[in-house]
Amino acid sequence: MEFNFEDSISKALIDLQKPSSTLFLILSSVFASTLVMLIIAKNGRSSKNLPPGSLGWPVIGETIQFLKAYRAHKSKEWVKERVAKYGPVFKTSLMGCPTVILTGQAGNRFLFHNDGHSIMNKQPKNITRIFGERGIGELSGEEHKRIRGAIMQFMKPEALQRFVGRMESVVVQHFADCWEGKDCVTVTPLMKQLTFQVACDLFFSLKDKEERESLANEFNTAVKGIWSIPVDLPGTAFRKAFQARCRVTKRLSLLLERRRRDIEQGKVSPDQDLMSCLITMRDENGEPLTEDEILDIVIVVMIAGHDTTYNLLTHLVRGLSLDPHIYESILEEQMAVLEGKNPNEPLTWEDLRKMKYSWKVAQETLRLFPPIFGSFRKAIEDVEYQGYVIPKGWQLFWETSSTHWNEEIFKEPHKFDPSHFDTQVSRYVFTPFGGGPRICPGFDFAKIETMIFLHHLVTKWKWSMKDPNEKIMCEPSPVPIMGLPINLQAKGK
Numbered sequence: 001m002e003f004n005f006e007d008s009i010s011k012a013l014i015d016l017q018k019p020s021s022t023l024f025l026i027l028s029s030v031f032a033s034t035l036v037m038l039i040i041a042k043n044g045r046s047s048k049n050l051p052p053g054s055l056g057w058p059v060i061g062e063t064i065q066f067l068k069a070y071r072a073h074k075s076k077e078w079v080k081e082r083v084a085k086y087g088p089v090f091k092t093s094l095m096g097c098p099t100v101i102l103t104g105q106a107g108n109r110f111l112f113h114n115d116g117h118s119i120m121n122k123q124p125k126n127i128t129r130i131f132g133e134r135g136i137g138e139l140s141g142e143e144h145k146r147i148r149g150a151i152m153q154f155m156k157p158e159a160l161q162r163f164v165g166r167m168e169s170v171v172v173q174h175f176a177d178c179w180e181g182k183d184c185v186t187v188t189p190l191m192k193q194l195t196f197q198v199a200c201d202l203f204f205s206l207k208d209k210e211e212r213e214s215l216a217n218e219f220n221t222a223v224k225g226i227w228s229i230p231v232d233l234p235g236t237a238f239r240k241a242f243q244a245r246c247r248v249t250k251r252l253s254l255l256l257e258r259r260r261r262d263i264e265q266g267k268v269s270p271d272q273d274l275m276s277c278l279i280t281m282r283d284e285n286g287e288p289l290t291e292d293e294i295l296d297i298v299i300v301v302m303i304a305g306h307d308t309t310y311n312l313l314t315h316l317v318r319g320l321s322l323d324p325h326i327y328e329s330i331l332e333e334q335m336a337v338l339e340g341k342n343p344n345e346p347l348t349w350e351d352l353r354k355m356k357y358s359w360k361v362a363q364e365t366l367r368l369f370p371p372i373f374g375s376f377r378k379a380i381e382d383v384e385y386q387g388y389v390i391p392k393g394w395q396l397f398w399e400t401s402s403t404h405w406n407e408e409i410f411k412e413p414h415k416f417d418p419s420h421f422d423t424q425v426s427r428y429v430f431t432p433f434g435g436g437p438r439i440c441p442g443f444d445f446a447k448i449e450t451m452i453f454l455h456h457l458v459t460k461w462k463w464s465m466k467d468p469n470e471k472i473m474c475e476p477s478p479v480p481i482m483g484l485p486i487n488l489q490a491k492g493k
């Protein structure tokens with residue numbers, strides 16, 4: 001007998017809208033169904049040593065508590081409380097499914113190493129429906145290698161080198177349009193605008209401002225549904241997000257059709273942007289990617305390519321405002337990059353490679369404010385870990401806080417200190433882009449964009465925060481609650 005948490009809660013909420021229903025009957029039905037499920041689960045697994053912890057309330061588990069902590073930027077406290085009570089591996093129930101959270105370096109290593117074997121990268125339904133059934137996050141084995149390989153043909157450093165000038169031109173124009181002549185700006189929406197514009201330009205050469213802004217609004221709505229209760233009812237964040245994803249798909253499908261035609265007519269180069277590369281790519285059997293595969297790839301890369309980066313850029317502006325010493329150190333490095341260059345001479349790939357301290361500052365920012373808190377996996381068979389059994393079908397979850405904020409790994413972890421990255425840091429303790437074979441393929445793209453932005457920011461501007469104590473919230477990335485308004489002063493004035 002199989003019981004689906006998500007379908008049950010959705011049905012119950014739908015029934016609540018019917019005049020003939022009563023809250024008592026609905027809750028009784030849900031409780032009875034859940035009780036049957038729990039009894040069956042207990043009888044079937046009575047001999048298995050499950051991790052300690054609590055599955056929370058019937059149906060909803062601890063989803064509401066988790067999401068509440070997440071949105072208030074208190075996820076690490078939520079995890080820390082349970083680790084103190086149950087230990088570094090504990091069970092809970094999130095997004096309608098029993099879940100085991102593995103913390104620390106050992107937990108990360110176990111999940112990243114076993115991906116595709118006893119564990120698969122399976123996200124909750126709300127995330128899957130927004131990213132797409134054929135998105136890279138939902139694939140495994142040879143399919144995952146094929147799609148990841150297609151993305152990396154465009155995203156690998158040697159391929160991205162040729163786009164440095166193109167990316168810089170977008171950044172320079174952004175500062176000219178949105179910063180010059182201003183006494184104050186609000187950083188977060190500007191960083192969203194900038195990173196989305198860069199992504200549109202390099203991924204499918206979208207230049208039309210009105211169309212780009214309309215598409216940005218749809219993406220922002222879709223992203224807000226990633227961390228939401230997976231209830232598909234009118235007015236819910238999940239319903240709005242899925243509808244926005246459908247509209248994005250239709251728009252990108254039109255762009256894809258137009259791009260195919262332009263390539264066939266020789267109007268654009270096959271390597272002009274990511275979409276062109278995906279259209280012309282062939283696998284070892286000479287087969288092209290399907291339209292659904294291309295659309296899901298572009299949607300995933302768009303979300304990862306701008307939503308995570310705008311978060312990093314926002315916190316770089318914030319962090320440099322709070323620590324003038326680090327600002328001066330970055331400025332010194334960036335002015336050294338300009339030595340021997342003519343005024344307004346574009347940056348080169350070699351210039352970016354000189355920005356070593358600047359990247360340490362960016363890494364430290366990612367340690368303190370990772371764009372994602374963690375991610376789900378799913379056990380495809382019974383899994384043993386540290387003496388416990390994680391049953392087949394249960395979710396697993398890795399998270400960043402137990403390593404990023406670990407004083408045994410990073411001395412004074414609460415301190416913004418780029419020297420944390422003076423030595424090589426293990427890939428299992430610094431995980432803002434994930435890890436293992438599924439580490440974010442856009443890592444180098446984000447690094448290039450960040451270094452270009454930092455260069456023009458510190459060499460041309462000074463700034464101060466209007467409210468140094470502005471609180472942080474997650475939507476879904478952690479950002480200042482008021483959008484980080486700053487007082488602005490151009491250099492040389």
